[in-house]
Amino acid sequence: xxxxxxDVLISKHHPMDKLLRQDxxxxxxCSGCGLGTVLTxxxxxxEKLDLDMDQVVVVSGIGCTGRAAGYLNLDGFHTTHGRAIxxxxxxxxxxxxxxxxxxxxDGDLMxxxxxxxxxxxxRNMDLTVICVNNFNYGMTSGQLAPTTxxxxxTSTSPYGNAEHPFNVPYLAAATGATYVAxxxxxxxxxxxxSIIEAMNKRGFSVVEVISPCPTYYGRWNKMGSALExxxxxxxxxxxxxxxxPAQADIGLEGQIIVGRFVDIDKPTFCDLLQGADQ
Amino acid sequence: xxxxxxxxxxxxxxxxxxxxxxxxxRCKGCQLCATYCxxxxxxxxxxxxxxxxxxxxxxxxxxxxxxxxxxMLCPEFAIYVEExxxxx
Numbered sequence: 001x002x003x004x005x006x007d008v009l010i011s012k013h014h015p016m017d018k019l020l021r022q023d024x025x026x027x028x029x030c031s032g033c034g035l036g037t038v039l040t041x042x043x044x045x046x047e048k049l050d051l052d053m054d055q056v057v058v059v060s061g062i063g064c065t066g067r068a069a070g071y072l073n074l075d076g077f078h079t080t081h082g083r084a085i086x087x088x089x090x091x092x093x094x095x096x097x098x099x100x101x102x103x104x105x106d107g108d109l110m111x112x113x114x115x116x117x118x119x120x121x122x123r124n125m126d127l128t129v130i131c132v133n134n135f136n137y138g139m140t141s142g143q144l145a146p147t148t149x150x151x152x153x154t155s156t157s158p159y160g161n162a163e164h165p166f167n168v169p170y171l172a173a174a175t176g177a178t179y180v181a182x183x184x185x186x187x188x189x190x191x192x193x194s195i196i197e198a199m200n201k202r203g204f205s206v207v208e209v210i211s212p213c214p215t216y217y218g219r220w221n222k223m224g225s226a227l228e229x230x231x232x233x234x235x236x237x238x239x240x241x242x243x244x245p246a247q248a249d250i251g252l253e254g255q256i257i258v259g260r261f262v263d264i265d266k267p268t269f270c271d272l273l274q275g276a277d278q
Numbered sequence: 279x280x281x282x283x284x285x286x287x288x289x290x291x292x293x294x295x296x297x298x299x300x301x302x303x304r305c306k307g308c309q310l311c312a313t314y315c316x317x318x319x320x321x322x323x324x325x326x327x328x329x330x331x332x333x334x335x336x337x338x339x340x341x342x343x344x345x346x347x348x349x350m351l352c353p354e355f356a357i358y359v360e361e362x363x364x365x366x
Contacts, residue, residue, distance in 0.1 A: 005335040007336035007339045008336055009299045010302060013301070014301060014358055031308045035353065037352075040355065
């Protein structure tokens with residue numbers, strides 16, 4: 001039946017397949033979820049970076065985003081909830097030659113892993129953190145997360161959220177990250193470039209990606225289909241490079257400030273540790 | 279194409295032409311490729327794959343300029359474009 005599709009060449013393999021575990025595809029993420037696009041951007045960035053793939057390690061925590069490490073044909077580890085950054089820290093200290101990338105969600109990195117996040121940023125561990133923010137805990141049916149905007153509805157805040165959310169770029173910048181950027185999933189080229197810059201950066205680099213969750217967050221807040229939600233975030237976003245991340249709060253409505261916020265140089269934990277040895 | 283002034287690099291610029299490849303069984307019918315194709319090359323078909331989703335199909339193959347946005351946007355690694363020759 002699919003042979004009737006007009007002008008389409010039916011194929012079996014994708015050019016990015018060499019970096020993917022094909023036996024695990026198609027992945028479990030919902031139709032229209034932004035996570036697949038984040039993974040595409042990451043794979044595309046890896047192809048453009050001239051790296052030895054044996055030296056790249058992907059660590060992820062628990063949650064929808066936590067499955068990212070399992071779909072990549074790279075060394076990876078699926079850690080316990082919130083402990084992606086401590087595991088990555090251990091990897092980096094054990095073998096400083098490795099490029100360690102943490103791909104995890106907002107619930108994993110900001111809630112149960114919040115303390116690890118701020119202390120890894122304070123120490124300036126040489127890690128790249130890709131934090132995919134979909135404003136709720138998607139895998140466990142859409143509970144309130146620390147990034148859920150005030151007044152937003154989730155399955156555990158059915159009358160609206162009474163809390164102030166975390167502003168991820170502000171938190172990262174305030175605790176000492178050397179590279180901080182934020183994009184939505186529709187900014188594919190910019191996101192890819194930011195991932196390349198973050199991976200080339202020596203120090204704690206954070207890239208926050210705003211992603212739709214059509215199945216839970218979008219449904220609770222009446223944001224329409226995945227496509228409409230993605231378009232909503234893209235249309236609401238304003239690119240303002242090098243602006244103060246304190247102004248980059250995300251509300252239920254109103255603009256989302258995206259761009260590169262911080263790009264500074266300072267000695268990493270490994271540098272200081274070697275200095276202390278001598 | 280009608281030009282009101284001949285560009286200086288007209289003899290050097292070539293317009294690439296692309297071919298769309300689809301891995302039908304990976305498609306989850308999210309419509310991202312068909313919605314965001316800047317040249318309106320793709321549209322959603324009314325056919326089903328084995329998972330019950332509608333995969334995209336090509337509406338106007340000649341318009342494709344191999345920008346690769348469909349490859350980048352597809353969350354399922356189901357669509358990609360390859361350059362095949364070019365128009366002068």
